Amino acid sequence: MSDKSDMTHATRPVTPTDMSRRDVLTLAGATASVSVIPTLIDNAAMAETVAVSATVPVSFKVNGQQQHLNIDPRQSLLDVLREKLDLTGTKKGCNQGACGACTILVDGKRIVSCLTLAAMYDAADITTIEGLEANGELHPLQEAFIKHEGFQCGYCTPGQIMSGVGCIAEGHTGSAEEIQFWMSGNICRCGAYPGIVAAVADAAGRA
Known part of the structure; x- marks a missing residue:
């Protein structure tokens, strides 16, 4: 009789009343993990697919050459110029629009390219420091920077020159003070500000 009772007890299914609180929590956690893992895998695969496919076509002219690109819509114009087109003359300084090292001309107007999304400038005409020379000859402002020693380390020089070209085109070169302001x-x-101002004034006089 006792043997039969023991066998019945041994084979009886475990009920919630037989499980401790720790057993219940462990079982629940394991079940949740099994159900969540496929979802995480699906989400990761979806994110990877979106990252690969989320590009936009853009076409613009850079230094006289038409460029057709597929780019991440989050990319700045600065990064596209440097990383996609290998135009590294445009420098990345603060990357916050505060230093001007990344200044370029877009449709003749100077902008800081680090704060500008490249996708916004479809069909634009863009000029970087590499596009200033003509037929192997330096731009007059480039020559003036050399003449007046408008640089030292040179890191900011491309942006200074591009901004100077814009400043001259805008007509803001009536005096040294006006040049300094603009x-x-x-x-x-x-x-190297004295040399920079002198160079802009010199080039403006020859424009």
Whole structure:
């Protein structure tokens, strides 16, 4: 009789009343993990697919050459110029629009390219420092920068020159003070400002 009772007890299914609180929590956690893992895998695969396919076509002219690209819509114009087109003359300084090292011309107007999404400039005409020379000859402002020693380390120089070209085109070169004001968005940490102002004034006089 006792043997039969023991056998019945041994084979009886475990009921919730036989399980401890720890057993219940462990079982629930394991069940949840099994159900969540496929979802996580699906989400990761979906994110990877979106990352690969989420590009937009853009077409613009850079230094006289038409460019057709597929880009991440989150990419700045600066990054596209440097990483997609290998135009590394345009420098990445603060990457916050505060130093002016990334200044370029878009449709003749100067902008800081680090704060500009490339996808916004479809069909634009873009000029970088590499596009200033013509037939192997330096731009007059480039020559003036050399003549007046408007640089020291040179890191900010491409942005300074591009901003200077824009400043001259805008007609803001009536005096040294006016040039200083309209070039104030371009920082030179070496302090070569006297040479920069002199170079812009010189090139403006020959424009």
